Amino acid sequence: MTPAGREGARTRRQRYVSVARAVFWRHMYTVFHKPELLLPALVFPLFFYMAFAGGLSGVANAPGFDYYDYNAFQFVFVLLQSAAFGGVFIGFSIGADFDSGFTRRLFLAAGDRSAVFAGYGAAALVRALMVWAMVFAIALLTGLNVDAGALDLVGLFWLAILVNVAAFLFAAGMMLRFRTMQAAPAMQIPVFMILMTAPVYVPRDLIQGWVETASKFNPATAIVEAGRSLMAGDPFHVLLAFAAAAGFVSLFVVFARRGLRKAEANAV
Amino acid sequence: MSQSTTPNLNAANNGIEVADLIRVYKKGPRAVDGVSLTVAPGEIYGFLGPNGAGKSTTVHILTTLLPPTSGTARVAGFDVAREGRAVRDAIGVALQEAALDQYLTGREHMRLQGGLHGLSAQEIKRRGDTLLERVGLVDAADRRVGGYSGGMKRRLDLALALIHEPRLLFLDEPTTGLDIQSRTALWDEVGRLAREEGVTVFLTTQYLEEADALADRVGIIDQGKLVAEDTPDRLKAEIGRPTVEAMPSDGMKLGRLEAVLGRFGEQLPASGEFAAVRLTDGTEELTEVIRELDAEGIEVADLKLHAPTLADVFLAKTGRSLEGADSDQGEQPTGGQVLEPARA
Amino acid sequence: MATSATVSAALPSQARYLAWRSVLRTIRQPIMIVPALVFPLFLLAVNSSGLDAATQIPGFPTDSYLTFALAFPFLQGAIFATNTAGTNLADDIGSGFFNRLSLTPMGGSALLAGQLAGVMVVASIQMVAYLAVGLAAGASFEAGVGGIPVLFALSLATAAAFGALGLFVGLRSGSGEAVQGLFPLMFVLLFLSSAAMPRDLIAHDWFQTAATINPVSYLIEGIRSLFITGWDGEALALAFAIAVAIFVAALGAAGYAMRDRMVRT
Numbered sequence: 001m002t003p004a005g006r007e008g009a010r011t012r013r014q015r016y017v018s019v020a021r022a023v024f025w026r027h028m029y030t031v032f033h034k035p036e037l038l039l040p041a042l043v044f045p046l047f048f049y050m051a052f053a054g055g056l057s058g059v060a061n062a063p064g065f066d067y068y069d070y071n072a073f074q075f076v077f078v079l080l081q082s083a084a085f086g087g088v089f090i091g092f093s094i095g096a097d098f099d100s101g102f103t104r105r106l107f108l109a110a111g112d113r114s115a116v117f118a119g120y121g122a123a124a125l126v127r128a129l130m131v132w133a134m135v136f137a138i139a140l141l142t143g144l145n146v147d148a149g150a151l152d153l154v155g156l157f158w159l160a161i162l163v164n165v166a167a168f169l170f171a172a173g174m175m176l177r178f179r180t181m182q183a184a185p186a187m188q189i190p191v192f193m194i195l196m197t198a199p200v201y202v203p204r205d206l207i208q209g210w211v212e213t214a215s216k217f218n219p220a221t222a223i224v225e226a227g228r229s230l231m232a233g234d235p236f237h238v239l240l241a242f243a244a245a246a247g248f249v250s251l252f253v254v255f256a257r258r259g260l261r262k263a264e265a266n267a268v
Numbered sequence: 269m270s271q272s273t274t275p276n277l278n279a280a281n282n283g284i285e286v287a288d289l290i291r292v293y294k295k296g297p298r299a300v301d302g303v304s305l306t307v308a309p310g311e312i313y314g315f316l317g318p319n320g321a322g323k324s325t326t327v328h329i330l331t332t333l334l335p336p337t338s339g340t341a342r343v344a345g346f347d348v349a350r351e352g353r354a355v356r357d358a359i360g361v362a363l364q365e366a367a368l369d370q371y372l373t374g375r376e377h378m379r380l381q382g383g384l385h386g387l388s389a390q391e392i393k394r395r396g397d398t399l400l401e402r403v404g405l406v407d408a409a410d411r412r413v414g415g416y417s418g419g420m421k422r423r424l425d426l427a428l429a430l431i432h433e434p435r436l437l438f439l440d441e442p443t444t445g446l447d448i449q450s451r452t453a454l455w456d457e458v459g460r461l462a463r464e465e466g467v468t469v470f471l472t473t474q475y476l477e478e479a480d481a482l483a484d485r486v487g488i489i490d491q492g493k494l495v496a497e498d499t500p501d502r503l504k505a506e507i508g509r510p511t512v513e514a515m516p517s518d519g520m521k522l523g524r525l526e527a528v529l530g531r532f533g534e535q536l537p538a539s540g541e542f543a544a545v546r547l548t549d550g551t552e553e554l555t556e557v558i559r560e561l562d563a564e565g566i567e568v569a570d571l572k573l574h575a576p577t578l579a580d581v582f583l584a585k586t587g588r589s590l591e592g593a594d595s596d597q598g599e600q601p602t603g604g605q606v607l608e609p610a611r612a
Numbered sequence: 613m614a615t616s617a618t619v620s621a622a623l624p625s626q627a628r629y630l631a632w633r634s635v636l637r638t639i640r641q642p643i644m645i646v647p648a649l650v651f652p653l654f655l656l657a658v659n660s661s662g663l664d665a666a667t668q669i670p671g672f673p674t675d676s677y678l679t680f681a682l683a684f685p686f687l688q689g690a691i692f693a694t695n696t697a698g699t700n701l702a703d704d705i706g707s708g709f710f711n712r713l714s715l716t717p718m719g720g721s722a723l724l725a726g727q728l729a730g731v732m733v734v735a736s737i738q739m740v741a742y743l744a745v746g747l748a749a750g751a752s753f754e755a756g757v758g759g760i761p762v763l764f765a766l767s768l769a770t771a772a773a774f775g776a777l778g779l780f781v782g783l784r785s786g787s788g789e790a791v792q793g794l795f796p797l798m799f800v801l802l803f804l805s806s807a808a809m810p811r812d813l814i815a816h817d818w819f820q821t822a823a824t825i826n827p828v829s830y831l832i833e834g835i836r837s838l839f840i841t842g843w844d845g846e847a848l849a850l851a852f853a854i855a856v857a858i859f860v861a862a863l864g865a866a867g868y869a870m871r872d873r874m875v876r877t
Contacts, residue, residue: 043796051803055823057815062665070815185647196658202665209661332877333711352877353717361715367708371640372633383629384716386622412640428712 023119045082087167095181162245169252176259282435289339301492314483323472360429370414419450630726652685683836698778698791720870735771754842769855776862783869
C-alpha cells in the first residue's frame, strides 16, 4: 500500500471509530442521566431468576435431575436470556431513532454507516455487562452456589457476550429492514421462541414431547448446556457452544449488513 | 340535497349569556379573566384570538366540560354550572380535535352518537343519512374513519354535533389545518345552519377571514380578557376609515384628480405621483369615486384601496399582532382589489 | 330537561351502545386478540413439554403437566384483559373521544360497563380456544360437561376483575403507557404464585409464603381444580370470592376515578 493509501486507510479508521464512539456515548449518556432506563434490563433477569429458581425449585427433586444446584441451573439460563434480550432491547432505540428521523441524520453524518451500528452494539454490550455484574452480585448474595473456577466463569461470560452480540445484530438487521418501533414484536418473538425451545426448566434428557425434539435441533441448546457445564466447573461441549454462538454472530452479521444496504437505499 | 326550512321552535331560548366568567387553573394563570358577552339567538358569534388567549377554555366552560372558577354563564337558558345535563341536551359541539374512533365507520359514529342521545334507530337512520349527505360523506360513510382525510374528519365531526338537532352549536377552531376548499365548504354549511335553521353558532377561530366571512358579531379575546366586541365592520370602522390612493395616467392631471378625490373625504399626504383621500362613508363610495373620475375624463393608471382589517383592530386593541395574520392576509385577495394593511 | 330518573332509565341503552362499540373495536383489531391467544398457548406447549418431569415429584397431584398447567393461560388471558380495557379507555382520554362521550347524556357507569363488554368478548374467545386446544392435546377435565359453565363463569369473573383494574389505571392515568407499565406487575403476580408448581411442593419457604399470600394462586387453583380434581368446593368458593372481591374493589375505584376524570358539570 502506498503512503497515501495508508494515510487514507488511517483516516477512514479514525472516522469510523469517531462515529461509533459518538453513537455509543449518546446512548450511554441517556442511561447515566436516566438510570431508571436501565431498571427493566436489571429487574427482568432478577425476576425470572427469582420466579424460576424459587418457584420451580421443587423440580430439583424430580427423578433424574442430577445438576448440582437448581439456582445455578436457572442462573445460567437467566444470564443467557438477559444477554439475548439486552441485544434485542437496543433494537427499540434504533427503531425509535428511525421513527424520529434521527437515523437519517446519523446516516448523513457518517461516512461508513456501519459505524453507527457499531456504536449501538458497543452500547448494548456495555449495558449488558453492567446488568450481569449486578445480577451476579445479587444472586451470590442470595445464596447462589458457584462450582465454576475463574476460567470457567470467564468462559461463561464470553459465551454470554457472543449471545448478546448475535442478538444485537439480529435486532439491528430487523430494524434496518422495518425502520420503525412497530416492528418490536418481530424482533422479540423469534428470540423468545429460540430461548424457550432450549432446555429451560430441566436438562434435555428430562424433557418430553415436541420441545425435546425442538431442543435437539436448536443451536441455543448447546449454548445453554455448555454454560451450565461451565457453571458446574465441568466444561462439556464448550467448543461446540462457542461454534454455535459464533455461527449465530456470523449469520447475523450478514443479515445486518444486507439490512443496512436496504436502509441506505430507502432511508436517506 | 334536502334543505330544512323549519324555523327553530325555541328561538327565544337558544342564546348565550356570560357574566364575569373566570377560570383559574391550579398554580396557573387566569385562562379566562372576567369575560362577559351575550350571543343572540340565531346569531353567528366569532370568538377571535391568538393561541393561548382563552378561547378553548371559554368553550369548555360553556359546553360544561369545565366548571368556571367564578362568574355565571347561561346557555340555551340553562346555567352551565348547575344545569349541565340540560345544557348538553341543547348544544352540539365540535371541539378542536375531531376526536373520532379510527376503527368505526362514519355511519357507526352516527349510530353511537345518536344512540347516546336517546334517539330511536329510525331517527338515527333518518338524521344520519341527511347529515352525511349534507356534509358530503355519503360515499365514505361505510369506510373506517382511520382512512379519512382531515377535512372529512372535520365534516363528520360537524355532522355528529348536529345529530340530535341542537339549538346551539359550538365550533372550536373548526377549520384549523383544512385546505381552502374544505374550509369554504364548512363555512357554507355553518352559514346555512344559522340562516335556514336558526341555529345559534359560537365559533372560535384564529383566522381573520373566517371571523370576517362568517360572524355576525366578533369578540376578540386576548390573555383571557375580552378586548373588543361588535360587528366586523363596526370594529374596523372604529379604528379607521378606508383610504383610496390613485395615480393619473397623465401626470398633468394630478391636480384635477386631487380635486375629485377631495369631494369624498379628507385629503391625505401621498407620494408625488399619487393623490390620497380618507373616504368619509366607507368602501361603498369607491364605485362613486370611479364614476366621478370617469365623468371628469381622468384616466387612472393605478388605484389602491386600503381597508382596515381585524388584524388592525387586534393591533389597535392589544398593541400586538395576531399570529398568522400576515400570512392569512396574503392567502386570499378579494375581488381584484389589492388589499394592504391600513396606514395609520 | 333531563332528570336523574330519565338518565337512569337510559343507562342500559347507553351501556348497550358502548358495549357494541367496544366489541366492534376489539374484533377489528386482530392484534388485540391474536397475541392474547397465541402467546399463552405457546407457553403452555413449552411448559407442558419442558416440565413434564415435574409430575414425577412425589406428591404431584396429576401425571399430566399439561392438565396441571392448563389453568395458566386463563390467568394470562385475564391479564391481557387488564391491558386491553385500560389501554382502550386511556386512548379515548388521550384522543379526546372521552370528551365527545362526556358531551352526550352518557353516564359514567355506562362507559365502564361498555368497556368491560369488549373484555368479556375477548375472554370468551380465549376460554373456548384454551379449553379446546387443551382437551385436543390430551388434557383431562375431571369436572365433566357440568364443569364447563363453572369454568366459564370463573374465567369471566377473573377477566372482569382484571379488566376493571385496567379501567381504574386507565382512568387515573389517562395514559396507555401507564397501563402498559402495569403489565410487569401483573406478570410478577402471575409468576409469584402456584402457577408452575403446587404450593406444597415449592421448596423455597419465601416463595411458598409469597404464593400463599398472592390472591392469583387461589384463582389458578380454583380453575385448576376443575381440571384435576373435579369438584373442589373450597377451591372454587375461594376463587370466586377473590375474583368477585377484586372486581368489586377495582370497579369501585374505577367509578371514583371516572367521577374525577369526567369533570363535566
